[in-house]
Amino acid sequence: xxxxxxxxxxxxxxxxxxLLVEGPRGRQSLVIGLVAGSGYGLVALGLVLVYKSSGVFxxxxxxxxxxxxxxxxxxxxxxxxxxxxxxxxxxxALASGLATERFVVRPLRDAPRVTLLVATAGVSxxxxxxxxxxxxxxxxFVAPALGRFDRVSVFGFRVSDQRLxxxxxxxxxxxxxxxxxxxxxxxxxxxxxSENPTAAELMGISAQRLSMYTWAAAAVLGxxxxxxxxxLANGFGPGFVTLSTLIPAFTAAVLGxxxxxxxxxxxxxxxxxxESVTTSYPVFTDHFPGSRSVVIFVLLVAxxxxxxxxLLAPRATSGQGAL
Amino acid sequence: xxxxxxxxxxxAPVTGAAPFPESTFEKSKDLYWKYLAxxxxxxxxNVEVVFRDDEFDPTKAVQGCRDMVEKEKVFALIGxxxxxxxxxxxxxxxxxxxxxxxxxxxxxxxSDLNSYFALSQTYSQQSDTLVSLIKNTMxxxxxxxxxxxxxxxxxxxxNFIYAATQAGLHIVRASRVAKTASDAELLAEANxxxxxxxxxxxxxxxxxxxxKLATNAQAQAYSPTWLGPGITNGFQIVAQxxxxxxxxxxxxxxxxxxxxIDELDPNYRNAYTRYIGGPADDIGILQWGLxxxxxxxxLATGPDLSRQxxxxxxxxxxxxxxxxxxxxxxxxxxxxGASRMHLLEADCATRSWKTAxxxxxxxxx
Numbered sequence: 001x002x003x004x005x006x007x008x009x010x011x012x013x014x015x016x017x018x019l020l021v022e023g024p025r026g027r028q029s030l031v032i033g034l035v036a037g038s039g040y041g042l043v044a045l046g047l048v049l050v051y052k053s054s055g056v057f058x059x060x061x062x063x064x065x066x067x068x069x070x071x072x073x074x075x076x077x078x079x080x081x082x083x084x085x086x087x088x089x090x091x092x093a094l095a096s097g098l099a100t101e102r103f104v105v106r107p108l109r110d111a112p113r114v115t116l117l118v119a120t121a122g123v124s125x126x127x128x129x130x131x132x133x134x135x136x137x138x139x140x141f142v143a144p145a146l147g148r149f150d151r152v153s154v155f156g157f158r159v160s161d162q163r164l165x166x167x168x169x170x171x172x173x174x175x176x177x178x179x180x181x182x183x184x185x186x187x188x189x190x191x192x193x194s195e196n197p198t199a200a201e202l203m204g205i206s207a208q209r210l211s212m213y214t215w216a217a218a219a220v221l222g223x224x225x226x227x228x229x230x231x232l233a234n235g236f237g238p239g240f241v242t243l244s245t246l247i248p249a250f251t252a253a254v255l256g257x258x259x260x261x262x263x264x265x266x267x268x269x270x271x272x273x274x275e276s277v278t279t280s281y282p283v284f285t286d287h288f289p290g291s292r293s294v295v296i297f298v299l300l301v302a303x304x305x306x307x308x309x310x311l312l313a314p315r316a317t318s319g320q321g322a323l
Numbered sequence: 324x325x326x327x328x329x330x331x332x333x334x335a336p337v338t339g340a341a342p343f344p345e346s347t348f349e350k351s352k353d354l355y356w357k358y359l360a361x362x363x364x365x366x367x368x369n370v371e372v373v374f375r376d377d378e379f380d381p382t383k384a385v386q387g388c389r390d391m392v393e394k395e396k397v398f399a400l401i402g403x404x405x406x407x408x409x410x411x412x413x414x415x416x417x418x419x420x421x422x423x424x425x426x427x428x429x430x431x432x433x434s435d436l437n438s439y440f441a442l443s444q445t446y447s448q449q450s451d452t453l454v455s456l457i458k459n460t461m462x463x464x465x466x467x468x469x470x471x472x473x474x475x476x477x478x479x480x481x482n483f484i485y486a487a488t489q490a491g492l493h494i495v496r497a498s499r500v501a502k503t504a505s506d507a508e509l510l511a512e513a514n515x516x517x518x519x520x521x522x523x524x525x526x527x528x529x530x531x532x533x534x535k536l537a538t539n540a541q542a543q544a545y546s547p548t549w550l551g552p553g554i555t556n557g558f559q560i561v562a563q564x565x566x567x568x569x570x571x572x573x574x575x576x577x578x579x580x581x582x583x584i585d586e587l588d589p590n591y592r593n594a595y596t597r598y599i600g601g602p603a604d605d606i607g608i609l610q611w612g613l614x615x616x617x618x619x620x621x622l623a624t625g626p627d628l629s630r631q632x633x634x635x636x637x638x639x640x641x642x643x644x645x646x647x648x649x650x651x652x653x654x655x656x657x658x659x660g661a662s663r664m665h666l667l668e669a670d671c672a673t674r675s676w677k678t679a680x681x682x683x684x685x686x687x688x
Binding site: 024025028029032033035036037039138139141149150157158160229232233234235243244245248271272275276277278279280285286292293 | 347497498499500501503505506507508510511512514515518531534535538542543544560563564565568
């Protein structure tokens with residue numbers, strides 16, 4: 001863990017230093033990467049939580065977010081105050097997470113992991129279908145929780161209050177969830193259950209209950225990601241989070257190590273900076289249009305080849321105990 | 324097709340990156356043909372419309388078109404919007420000898436087809452008009468060009484840059500963004516546009532990305548004049564979502580907006596009220612215009628209708644006038660037969676598009 005962390009920090013320091021020294025464009029790319037990558041990190045956090053506890057790539061994570069956004073929009077549209085509408089969104093996400101756990105994950109608990117993976121993809125498709133069916137495929141608009149965008153400027157780039165809220169929320173959650181897994185009985189129980197379910201059951205840990213808690217927490221994280229990032233997109237529709245954020249978030253989670261919660265944070269920012277740099281420099285925009293996807297793919301392949309466990313997960317174990 | 328019925332297949336993106344409001348589209352997809360049926364149809368035949376959502380995906384578009392041709396046995400196909408989807412479906416239609424119509428998009432991939440016909444100017448054809456507008460009316464010299472990275476738009480991108488450069492405009496930034504651009508990409512693009520100092524930005528991308536780009540630019544205190552060719556960026560929903568960020572954006576459009584349709588075709592609003600109910604919308608105008616243009620061709624072909632006779636009429640050199648879409652004229656070689664477009668301008672005070680000029684060409688600026 002320590003060696004991986006040191007290597008990652010050193011590489012990040014070199015990249016950050018190069019961008020800082022390069023000039024205003026480099027510095028702004030860094031800020032843009034941070035603010036945009038935080039949105040990816042927020043969704044990645046929920047992915048890591050589920051993977052960490054059950055070893056499942058949760059393709060339904062994006063839809064927990066979209067359901068929350070629809071609930072927020074619906075409640076706010078009928079006059080519910082914004083704060084309460086946000087809570088309604090989180091409750092809707094929580095309900096969808098619990099329903100997924102009860103009706104999809106639990107019955108498939110003993111099935112191969114790939115079956116669960118496909119099942120979560122099915123949940124996602126079902127959710128998108130229901131959203132289209134109930135709400136029709138059209139753009140909707142949701143106001144930001146914080147509306148000002150001229151309060152903070154970093155290196156000449158204005159960072160809106162809503163984006164600051166996303167960054168702050170992500171940082172806070174990454175720390176809180178990491179503490180949860182290292183300092184609480186429930187968190188330690190989830191880790192124990194994921195590493196050795198039989199032993200955990202023999203110790204009196206209820207796998208069913210832990211699974212329920214985990215999916216509930218992941219759904220709330222997904223919901224939070226949705227309701228905080230939807231106003232930034234200035235329009236959402238069915239499948240919004242899945243279509244706009246799930247792939248970058250998966251990339252972020254894999255870069256971070258799939259089991260590392262701070263890794264999800266760092267991975268999100270790495271993806272954001274890579275996208276920002278490839279959009280900002282003429283060497284990419286003039287000569288390699290579409291290089292954004294290529295650069296992220298190269299990054300992903302490089303990490304998976306050189307350090308398959310990810311940037312921040314420990315090398316020695318399969319990684320599900322990492323923080 | 325039967326002696327009393329013609330079946331037409333229509334595809335459009337009602338989901339995906341360029342979504343139309345689905346119910347609005349569903350309601351108005353056969354509005355013109357319903358209206359026409361009451362006046363006797365086309366030489367005694369009524370037109371039935373079948374529809375497929377192409378999800379802004381060329382593969383899905385071809386699947387839908389194949390389904391409509393092989394299972395639904397449609398006589399002709401219409402693509403409503405989306406360059407990649409229209410190109411893919413038109414190429415499929417060519418292999419089956421099915422006449423295919425769309426509002427003008429790209430020319431690459433379509434110019435070699437015999438059964439394809441653009442019912443309005445292509446993106447490339449609109450370049451000269453836009454350059455004249457920028458230079459002679461807006462009096463702007465520093466411009467940026469931002470085009471989605473799909474290959475189908477390469478020729479439109481190249482053509483506009485060439486036209487602008489020839490006219491003496493200074494292109495301070497030219498970039499391509501992904502068809503499904505991410506938050507980071509659009510944030511960085513907005514920042515680079517601001518740094519470039521462009522006074523006007525030529526845009527050719529899906530409405531969702533246009534709105535995000537304009538919003539990100541405004542958050543950076545950057546408000547250029549956004550303009551471009553198009554179909555979908557001129558929808559009311561773009562003004563509703565994009566205002567105030569899109570400012571006084573200007574887009575060419577094959578169809579006029581609601582403020583002009585009553586003068587150009589008083590039957591539209593009446594028909595909308597009668598067959599659909601509620602306030603008329605602009606997506607209905609697009610579909611009304613496409614259908615009305617096709618109706619002129621069907622009328623000219625006469626009662627002895629077949630795909631061969633339709634193609635012969637289309638390429639005969641006569642002009643087809645709908646007074647909603649621009650006049651079109653094709654021949655054995657020309658498949659892009661329009662020479663004018665409507666100019667729409669955003670009015671953020673009312674969150675809507677206004678028809679600033681009707682049926683304009685380069686010479687009008």
